[in-house]
Amino acid sequence: xxxxxxxxxxxxxxxxxxSHLQKEDLKHLQEGCNHTNKYxxxxxxxxxxxxxxxxxxxxxxxxxxxxxxxCSRINSINILIYGEMAEDCAKILRHGDTxxxxxxxxxxxxxxxxxxxxxxxxxxxxxxxxxxxxxxKMLQIILPCSSGKSQYIFSVAPKYxxxxxxxxxxxxxxxxxxxxxxxxxxxxxxxTDYCSVVTLVDxxxxxxxxxxxxxxxxxxxxxxxxxxxVRFHRIKIREYNGQMxxxxxxxxxxxxxxxxxxxxxxxxxxxxxxxxxxEEHKTIEExxxxxxxxxxxxxxxxxxxxxxPMLFFDLTCQLIGKAKVDGSSFLLxxxxxxxxxxPTWRVPVEAKDLEGEKVLLHQLRNLMVxxxxxxxxVQLAKSLKIGSFLRIYSIHTKQASADNEDVSRIEFHLHGGxxxxxxxxxxxxxxxxxKELKAFLESVDLAGSQNMESxxxxxxxxxxxxxxxxxxxxxxxxQLSVTVLTDHQHLKNTxxxxxxxxxxPQQYRIRAKLRTYKPQKLHxxxxxxxxxxxxxxxxxxxxxxxxxxRQSAITASNPELHNTSWYDSEMWTTQDQKQRNIxxxxxxxxxxxxxxxxxxxxxxxxxxxxxxxxxERFKCVIPVRSTEDDLELLDLSAPFLLQGNVxxxxxxxxxxxxxMTCLSSIAAEEQPxxxxxxxxxxxxxxxxxxxxxxxxxxxxxxGALNAYLFDYENFFQIPxxxxxxxxxxxxxxxxxxxxxxxxxxxxxxxxxxxxxxKSYNVRDAMxxxxxxxxxxxxxxxxxx
DNA sequence: GCTTAGGTTTTG
Numbered sequence: 125x126x127x128x129x130x131x132x133x134x135x136x137x138x139x140x141x142x143s144h145l146q147k148e149d150l151k152h153l154q155e156g157c158n159h160t161n162k163y164x165x166x167x168x169x170x171x172x173x174x175x176x177x178x179x180x181x182x183x184x185x186x187x188x189x190x191x192x193x194x195c196s197r198i199n200s201i202n203i204l205i206y207g208e209m210a211e212d213c214a215k216i217l218r219h220g221d222t223x224x225x226x227x228x229x230x231x232x233x234x235x236x237x238x239x240x241x242x243x244x245x246x247x248x249x250x251x252x253x254x255x256x257x258x259x260x261k262m263l264q265i266i267l268p269c270s271s272g273k274s275q276y277i278f279s280v281a282p283k284y285x286x287x288x289x290x291x292x293x294x295x296x297x298x299x300x301x302x303x304x305x306x307x308x309x310x311x312x313x314x315x316t317d318y319c320s321v322v323t324l325v326d327x328x329x330x331x332x333x334x335x336x337x338x339x340x341x342x343x344x345x346x347x348x349x350x351x352x353x354v355r356f357h358r359i360k361i362r363e364y365n366g367q368m369x370x371x372x373x374x375x376x377x378x379x380x381x382x383x384x385x386x387x388x389x390x391x392x393x394x395x396x397x398x399x400x401x402x403e404e405h406k407t408i409e410e411x412x413x414x415x416x417x418x419x420x421x422x423x424x425x426x427x428x429x430x431x432x433p434m435l436f437f438d439l440t441c442q443l444i445g446k447a448k449v450d451g452s453s454f455l456l457x458x459x460x461x462x463x464x465x466x467p468t469w470r471v472p473v474e475a476k477d478l479e480g481e482k483v484l485l486h487q488l489r490n491l492m493v494x495x496x497x498x499x500x501x502v503q504l505a506k507s508l509k510i511g512s513f514l515r516i517y518s519i520h521t522k523q524a525s526a527d528n529e530d531v532s533r534i535e536f537h538l539h540g541g542x543x544x545x546x547x548x549x550x551x552x553x554x555x556x557x558x559k560e561l562k563a564f565l566e567s568v569d570l571a572g573s574q575n576m577e578s579x580x581x582x583x584x585x586x587x588x589x590x591x592x593x594x595x596x597x598x599x600x601x602x603q604l605s606v607t608v609l610t611d612h613q614h615l616k617n618t619x620x621x622x623x624x625x626x627x628x629p630q631q632y633r634i635r636a637k638l639r640t641y642k643p644q645k646l647h648x649x650x651x652x653x654x655x656x657x658x659x660x661x662x663x664x665x666x667x668x669x670x671x672x673x674r675q676s677a678i679t680a681s682n683p684e685l686h687n688t689s690w691y692d693s694e695m696w697t698t699q700d701q702k703q704r705n706i707x708x709x710x711x712x713x714x715x716x717x718x719x720x721x722x723x724x725x726x727x728x729x730x731x732x733x734x735x736x737x738x739x740e741r742f743k744c745v746i747p748v749r750s751t752e753d754d755l756e757l758l759d760l761s762a763p764f765l766l767q768g769n770v771x772x773x774x775x776x777x778x779x780x781x782x783x784m785t786c787l788s789s790i791a792a793e794e795q796p797x798x799x800x801x802x803x804x805x806x807x808x809x810x811x812x813x814x815x816x817x818x819x820x821x822x823x824x825x826x827g828a829l830n831a832y833l834f835d836y837e838n839f840f841q842i843p844x845x846x847x848x849x850x851x852x853x854x855x856x857x858x859x860x861x862x863x864x865x866x867x868x869x870x871x872x873x874x875x876x877x878x879x880x881x882k883s884y885n886v887r888d889a890m891x892x893x894x895x896x897x898x899x900x901x902x903x904x905x906x907x908x
Numbered sequence: 909g910c911t912t913a914g915g916t917t918t919t920g
Contacts, residue, residue, distance in 0.1 A: 306915060315912025323915065335913050364914060371914090436917065453920070498920065518917065539918040546917065 145226055150190040150201055155230050155244055163226040164246065166190045169200065173689070174214035177206075184210035187241065188223055191291075201242035202233060206249035209256065215687055217258060224257040284357065284720070286407075290330035294363040297373050301407055302326050303383060303415040304352045306333075308542045309517060309549040310341035312503050320344040321542070324354065324370075327414045334359060334370030336378075344378075346392040348515060348551060349438075351383035351421035353411050355391075355404065375719060382556070383421065385412045425557065428493060429462035433523040433534055436544065440515045440557050442565060443508055444492055445480030447473040452540075454502040456495045458514065459488050460561060461568045468493050469524070469533040480510050491568070495519060497548070499540030504548055513558045518546040604904075605878040606864055609633065610838070611900045612880060620827035628883035628894040636822035637874040638865040643818070646857050650844055652812040654775035660817065663848065664761055664773070670732040672762040673747060677729045681707040682750035690788040691726070706730050708738070709748075709755070711791045724791075724798050726755060726784060739766035744798045746784075754783035757807065764809055765800055769849040772800045774809035782808040814844035820898065822879070823871070831881050831896040838902055860903055877901075 148162035166188035174184050183206055190199040203225070205213050217223065229247040236243045248254040287298040302324025313319040317337040322345060324332045334356070338344050345354050360373035379391035379400065389408050391400055415421070426437040445457035455471045457480065471494045478485070485492070495516065497505045508514065520539055525532035538546060551558045615633040623632050643649055651660045686693035691709040698704045709726040724744040727735060739745045745766045748755040757764050760779060763771035774781070786806045790796050804811040818833040837843040840857055847853050864877060879901045886893045 308913095308915070313912040315910085317912060319912060321913070321915060333915065337912060367914095369914065450920095496920080498918080520918070522918090537918070537920075539920080541917075542913090543915070543917045545915075 150199060150242060153201070153230055153242065153244055155232050157230065159228065159230060161226070163224050164188070164201075164228065165222065165224045166201070168217050168221045168223050171214075171217060174210060181206055182208070182210040182214075184214045186213070186217065186223070198240075198242055202235070202239070202245040203228075204245055204247050205256075206247070207251065209248060209250055209254065213256065213258075221258055226255050227253040286355075288328040288330070289324060289326045289332045290328035292330075292332065292361045292368045292370075294361060294368070296361050297358050298361060299355075299357045300324075300326075300332075300359065300370075301353065301355050301411060302332065303411055303419055304347050304350055304354060305331065305419060306350065306545060307345075307347045307352075308545045309347070309515075309547040310344045311500060311542055311547050313337065318344060320347075322347065322354065322370075325419060326411070327418075330368075332368055332370050336370075336372045336376070338372065338376075340394070342394040346380045346394070348380075348549065348555065348557075349383075349422065351415060351419065353381045353383045353408055353415070355379040355381075355407075381408050383412055383415055385409075385416050387412075387556075427462045428460050428464045428491075431464055431466075431521050431534065433466065433521050436518045436520055438515060438517045439495075439519055440513070440551070440561055442561070443510055443512050443514055444488055445478055445485050446505065446508060446510065447471075447478040448506075449473060449496065452502065453496050453498050454505040456497060456505055456508070456514075456516075457485065457492045458495060458516075459491045459493070459565075461491065461565045463491055464493060464534065466523075466534045467531050469535045470494055471496055493536055495536040495538060497538040500542070501538055501540065501546075501548060508548070508550065513551045513553065513555070513561065515549050515551055515557075516547075517549070518544045604876070605635070606875045606904050607877045607879060607901050608904045609878055609880060609900060610902055615880075617878075620822065620824045620829055622826075623881070623883065623896075624827050624829055624894075626883070628885045631880065631882045633878070633880055634822070634824065635876055635878050636824040637871060638877055639821045639823045639828065639871070639874075641818055641820050641861065641865060646854065646861065647848060649816045649818045650848055651815055651817050652773055653815045654778055654810060654812055656778040656810050657775065659775070659777065660815075661812070663814070666732060669762045669771075672759050673730065673732055673735065676747070676749040676758050677704065677731075679728075679749045681705060681728045682752065685750055685753075685755055690791045704729055706734065711787070713791065713796060722798075724787075724796075728755070735766065736769075739768065743767070744800075744803070746787075746803075748784055751783075754785055756783055757781045757809075760809075764807065765803055767798075767800060770845050772804070773812045774804060775812050778810035780808045782806070814847075816840065816844050816847075822877070829881075829896055831879070831898050833898045835898075839898070840903060864903075 144161055145163045146161060148159060148164055150164065150166075153159075153164070168186055169189045170187035172185040174182060177183050183204070186203045186205070188201050188203050190201070203223070225246065225248055229252055230244045231247055233241065233243055233245040235241075235245075248256065284299045287300050289300065289302060292298065292300075303326065304322060305325045306321075306323040308319075308321040310318040310320045315337075317339050318341040320336045322334045322336060324334065336344050345356075347354065355378065356370070357377045358373050358375040359370045362369050362371055377393075379393050381389060381391060389405050422438075425440055428439070428441075431437060439458070439460065441458035441460040443456060443458055445455075447455045447457075449455050449471060455473055516538060518538070520537045522535045522537060523532050524535055538548070553559070553562070612631075612633065615631075617635050618632040620634060620636060623634065650663055652663055653660050681695065686695070686707070686709075691711045693707055693709045695705055695707045698706065707728040709728075711724045711726070713723065721741060722743045724746070725738065725742055726746045726748045727738060728748055728750060730738065730747065735745060735747055746764065747758050747762060747766075749758060760774045760776045760781070764774050764781075765772040784807070786808070787803070790798075790802060790806055801811055813836060816833060816835045816839070820831050820833055822829055822831055833839060835844070840860060842853050842857055847857060863875070865874065879898050881896045881898055883894050883896050886895050
């Protein structure tokens, strides 16, 4: 076959091209020159529909962008492909693929003036002796099952392209790796964000200084020391003072790794979603080895026992006390378990300003040192938690003797500014240096330095303040309401006695206590509601979905439905004994390269686990099966759409599913939002909404009634759609209910709830009943 | 949506 599809597998990171071939730069491409044994490489940025010429020959035109000079327009070139190759390419090629061609003809381009592309175009055909190599951008990754058995979990990852630091171009947004040569830990900038400056180097021997901003310091790279390795995604490259500079762009994300050869490869990140595969693992190991012999990593960290006067050093330590000094300086009292060999200074502060455990401050008085931090570091220092582990960068030791003393003492200053990476960083307990320090601190013998007597009054104070807090909380629950009305505040309260003796329908404002509620198992309160036919149903469990997926997997994928104008298809065969085929249809969209995980995909033949895995990695997943002439949704007892860990269902009664081609209209939008409501609509699905349905028994001393809570997200301020997959939200909801109706309390101790309720009539042939529903009510913000 | 900083020690 003249077109070779080169899939990159984990064991091969390089394109296996024949060795006699040499790469030709687009710049040097000229009509009439000899291009034997030369190849042209680029990214497919545009393709036209496959057509037939008058003589019946197939014809396919694509536009290729060179990798070398991404800004220059002349960097793109038209490729005209004829015959069987045209047909093959039309099937295989996707935007973003790397395309390599040899044996092409170079012809003067008649359209260069109009399209602004290269002055020549390439003609490619089997007759001309051309060969095409295509590198697809999606990867197949086989991961061993966590159980360690011989099964395999199948997973697809978006493939990122990483640019070496010597190939960065002004105005581009790129992904890259680098070894940290210099960094400033996140500090408060003069603008609205935290800032961190990071200088990277890599084996291309280029250097890149990046200025990173984010309102949340946790979103900046978690770099702890020079030599750490970072992976940046979507960093913007700009020219500044004649040098390339990196700066955060919209979707910036980073991973940071320990740079030590042999250390575990565990990414530090603030984002929950990231891709990290074997290939990346290998890259980190390679960079570690390179860095070990090519950049100077600082030696063992300084301890207080080894400080020298008049030097700068980084200290890893634990915070024991802190105190405000004046407007421009702040005191940190820290220790690292070793003793400074010189007399150290004591910064005088008022006892009431000193925060920290008095006993510990006293016990450690001979091992602790005072570090005075200035100016921009004050804000961060104030926010530090006592007991936390810190690395303080570039502390200045200064020797000075006070007027009233003979002996000179060492002072520790963290001066203002951020030169030389001066700053403070909190280290997590998982950090290996912290683990080591903790173990050491625990081994330090503090015997003999205890003095409990003077502490007793302080301890008493602490107990007392805790007691008053509880009292005030308890009083608040007694007097105020734990719920808030979101409307109709002008209405006056009505006693329950009046409510139950009045005719329905009506609306009331009431003040009552929650005697009890149903269901007690809160997860049972989540139902699916159809707003069209007003039906309520239970949320199907995973077994049902699994069964439907297995049933649909029996239908073989129809290859005629693969690779259309609006989606690219990829088929895999599982490596296990069953050899199942899984087909994924990636819906094309403009941002596919910068945001591969924003892709919506349709999957045929996947198992429950695989579909979940895909939903974790990609924006939306729709399970489908093939028919003769289109893809279609599965049975509506299965979710028709998965986004993250939320499963969206359609109403079986009200939906009239349409073929999947109807989705192409959304796919054609410039920036499709992939909103479930919108997707449901074009697919003829009436979306079921997750809702909490509960029965509250309310009492107020004059009477009692049962009121229904029917809530999508307003009452608990928790979306009903999220609760089943989040233990955090389940706990939050349980805590809220415990607050409204504390278990084991007498009625008098229950908090008041202010609610709106409406009464309504429920009639059938046999009986008539008045029911009540809570509305326009929410849990008070300070109760949550 | 924009800025912030843009490595190269304070002067307390």
